[in-house]
Amino acid sequence: MRLRKRPGALEVLRERPEIVPQKPENMRGHWTVDEPLHVELGTGKGLFLALMAEKYPSISFIGMEKMESVLSFAAERMEQQNNVRLIHGNVADMQDYFAKGEVNRIYLNFTDPWPKKRHEKRRLTFPAFLNLYKEVLSPRGDIHLKTDNEDFFTYSLEQFSGSGYCLKNLTLDLHAHEPEENVRTEYEQKFAERQQRIFRAEAYLPE
Incomplete structure (x- = not known):
């Protein structure tokens, strides 16, 4: 379900x-x-970012979101966090915001799976995006992916492998044996209440 446009959202960001x-x-x-x-x-x-920032105060976090209505809620939530900043921008423009090798980890949490074939290029694990991430990730950087969509998960694993990434820590049911370090997103909490499976994987580039 799409969030309605929030009046004054841009003002909240500014x-x-x-x-x-x-x-x-x-x-x-x-x-x-x-x-x-x-x-x-x-x-x-x-x-997710607010909880991560609280749990890991020695890490700097950045959240990137193109929808100002959604991001405005995040901006209000982060007022008590001093290790989080937000970018109102598009993932396709990442290289405008991050230098080569500057990012240590990327989180892809329940991104839109764009299930129709004609929308494949919009998926954030489409090869063009995966190549973009290579430009900003550090040599030991990695990508953490979580999704409730099995088809998108399978697709993403194939694209990671085809784009030169290695895979580790794959799970087809994250909450069956949920690790203590897992931090849930808003969507993840809802999926857990419905007892939906969560798929997770980590991808990294070989040295």
């Missing part, structure tokens, strides 16, 4: 430049000094 930089391209290559940099693509209302 009023919080310390959380949502107005010109994030100016931060390219300078998001952190020594801290690891983790980026969530399609951050939604920001529950």
